[in-house]
Amino acid sequence: MAEPKTTFEFALAALGDDEGDVSLSDFRKEVAAVEAALEAVDEDLHGRPQVDWIVKDLHHSQPTLQLAGYPLADASSGDGAAERVLATFFGGLEGLARGQDNGQLGNAALTAVKKLAEPVGRTLKKASLIWEESAVAVDIEFRAALAKVQFLTEARPEDWEGMLEEVNVHVVKPTFRLYPAAGPRWITCEFDRSDLEKVRAAITKKVFVEGRALYRPQARFPHRIIVDTLNTVTGDPDDLIRLGGASPSEDHLEKLASARHDWH
Amino acid sequence: MTGTSRERVYLDTNVILDWVARRSDSKGSTGVGGLIGAICSNGLDAVVSDIARLEVMECKADPTMWRAWTSLRARRNVQVAGCTRAVMDRAAEIRNHYQAVKDADPSAKRAPSTPDAIHVATALIFDCQTMYSFDEGRKAKDLSPLDMSPLVMGKYPLKIIRPDQGDFAAFNL
Numbered sequence: 001m002a003e004p005k006t007t008f009e010f011a012l013a014a015l016g017d018d019e020g021d022v023s024l025s026d027f028r029k030e031v032a033a034v035e036a037a038l039e040a041v042d043e044d045l046h047g048r049p050q051v052d053w054i055v056k057d058l059h060h061s062q063p064t065l066q067l068a069g070y071p072l073a074d075a076s077s078g079d080g081a082a083e084r085v086l087a088t089f090f091g092g093l094e095g096l097a098r099g100q101d102n103g104q105l106g107n108a109a110l111t112a113v114k115k116l117a118e119p120v121g122r123t124l125k126k127a128s129l130i131w132e133e134s135a136v137a138v139d140i141e142f143r144a145a146l147a148k149v150q151f152l153t154e155a156r157p158e159d160w161e162g163m164l165e166e167v168n169v170h171v172v173k174p175t176f177r178l179y180p181a182a183g184p185r186w187i188t189c190e191f192d193r194s195d196l197e198k199v200r201a202a203i204t205k206k207v208f209v210e211g212r213a214l215y216r217p218q219a220r221f222p223h224r225i226i227v228d229t230l231n232t233v234t235g236d237p238d239d240l241i242r243l244g245g246a247s248p249s250e251d252h253l254e255k256l257a258s259a260r261h262d263w264h
Numbered sequence: 265m266t267g268t269s270r271e272r273v274y275l276d277t278n279v280i281l282d283w284v285a286r287r288s289d290s291k292g293s294t295g296v297g298g299l300i301g302a303i304c305s306n307g308l309d310a311v312v313s314d315i316a317r318l319e320v321m322e323c324k325a326d327p328t329m330w331r332a333w334t335s336l337r338a339r340r341n342v343q344v345a346g347c348t349r350a351v352m353d354r355a356a357e358i359r360n361h362y363q364a365v366k367d368a369d370p371s372a373k374r375a376p377s378t379p380d381a382i383h384v385a386t387a388l389i390f391d392c393q394t395m396y397s398f399d400e401g402r403k404a405k406d407l408s409p410l411d412m413s414p415l416v417m418g419k420y421p422l423k424i425i426r427p428d429q430g431d432f433a434a435f436n437l
Contacts, residue, residue: 047391158346161337181343182272182311182390206340220350220389235334240283241304243335244297247328249285253400255323256278260377261403 006083007056008131010034011064015125022063026119030127031065033116038069040108041085041092043185044219050081090134097136099145101152103217107224108185110151110216117143151216158213160187160225161233164202169193178209184221187213191227198230206233271435272309273299274387276397276409277319277379279427280312284332285324298432299396307435309341313351313386315379317344345386354385361417362407373407384409388420395424 012030013019035053042049050072057066069082092105096113105113116127117138126139136142162180174193177186189209191199210229213222283296302308320329337344345351355378362375376384387395399408413424 047389156349158348160346161344163340181309181339181341182392183343183345206338220348233338235331235338237335237339238304239331239335240300240339243284243328243332244300245284245286246332247284247324247326249324252281252285252324253278253398256281256319257400257402259319259322260379261406263378 006086006132007066007068008086008129009064009066011059011062011128011130013062013125013128015121015123019125020060020062023123026124027063029119030116030124033112034127034129037089037105037109037112037116038085040106040112041089042081044106044109045084045088046081047220050075051085086131090129090131090136093129093136093138094134096146096149097142099148101149103152106216106219113138114146117146154215154217155212155226156215156222157211158222158225159208159210160213160222161206161208162187164199164205164207164230167199167203169196174199176203178207178225184223187222187225189225189227191230195227195230202230202232207231208233270309271307271394272311272390272392273303274383274390274392274395275299275310275312275316276383276395277312277316277323278398278400279396280316280320280332280336281324281329282398282427284329295430296427298436299427299430302432302435303339303341305436306341307432309343310336310339311343311345311386311390311392312336313383314344314346315382319379343390345390347382347386348389350389351382351385354389355381358384358412358417362412373405373411376407376409376412380407380409384412384416384422384424387422387424388416393423394430395422396427396430397424398426 012022012027014022038053039049042051051069052072053067053069055065056068069085071081075081088104092102092109093113095102095104120126120138120143121140126137129136160178160180162178164176165179166177168175173190174196175188175190176199178189179186208231209225209227211225211227214224215222279296279299283300303310317333320333336342358381359375366372366375384395395409397409399410402408409424414421416422
């Protein structure tokens with residue numbers, strides 16, 4: 001494994017007399033939040049994760065992790081993926097520390113940053129993140145700034161399809177998760193309670209939804225859809241394999257090429 | 265956060281058309297037959313653009329073609345991808361890049377057609393590793409998706425090959 005060009009450091013400080021007495025629960029949650037944020041940024045930038053984060057060093061007096069990013073085995077984004085992830089992550093964090101949403105972080109990364117800040121002021125004094133010249137303290141001031149941020153979203157009328165799962169009716173606006181075969185891992189879909197029976201009947205089926213798709217700035221996929229209409233995708237998925245050569249023609253490729261040529 | 269992802273491929277419209285229209289290549293683990301077989305056995309995930317619906321029905325408007333399209337779309341491992349803003353922005357970037365190449369070098373091929381640019385852009389935005397396409401029937405002076413492989417615009421990795429250049433034995437589960 002080649003030496004990475006860059007590493008970053010992540011340290012935790014507990015509230016109370018001894019900053020080193022971080023609870024196992026906080027340590028686990030904070031590491032999970034940083035991991036989720038890095039993976040989300042990686043996916044936002046590259047379509048799918050390209051970087052494997054390796055623990056290069058551990059300090060115990062004050063819980064500190066030093067992490068380095070290496071390309072995953074199937075990475076396709078070329079050199080510098082870890083640096084791009086860290087530059088975006090720290091850029092977004094620095095904006096949030098000033099109470100500003102500069103749009104660099106997608107919805108999943110923002111959710112992870114909010115989780116990172118959750119224990120701060122309760123059981124944790126701060127989480128410090130340092131990369132090259134950038135240093136961000138997720139402390140009580142950061143939490144206060146984060147609470148004031150006006151998060152940017154754009155709404156676009158779109159349709160998406162995927163598997164309907166995980167219906168949640170224990171909220172003001174009921175939701176389900178839409179799992180597309182490609183693209184975002186899932187999209188949270190908000191629907192009208194009057195459609196609940198229709199949604200229940202479609203659980204674990206492939207559906208087609210139309211509505212207002214909410215995007216973070218620069219996101220390639222929406223993180224939420226306010227559903228107007230929902231329909232189950234019809235058709236026999238096993239039919240396709242039987243249709244090879246079922247309707248022969250000699251000029252189909254030429255027709256398509258000609259149609260595309262007309263677009264020039 | 266480690267491990268490898270499932271192989272995800274992009275199907276150009278001409279591959280879908282060819283599956284239904286070409287009797288000679290409907291069996292085996294290579295070519296279009298092998299590719300469709302790998303998708304139908306859930307060995308591969310596939311992405312197709314929403315504009316493929318328009319294109320398949322424009323070029324082969326019969327009930328069999330429509331059955332093939334609805335069957336493809338009904339599969340859980342197939343994503344029909346819409347022409348979203350991200351796709352259109354990338355398609356414009358592709359067209360502009362290759363037009364600039366043509367402007368600088370009049371002997372270069374013409375920029376890809378808008379549908380070709382949309383197909384390649386969709387494959388990139390949905391992070392497909394391989395795009396399968398044909399270039400039969402194209403004029404030699406026009407840039408086809410196959411000409412853009414393996415680095416679209418010299419910076420986006422995407423292997424674009426003909427189905428007969430693929431070997432799908434490992435994916436036909």
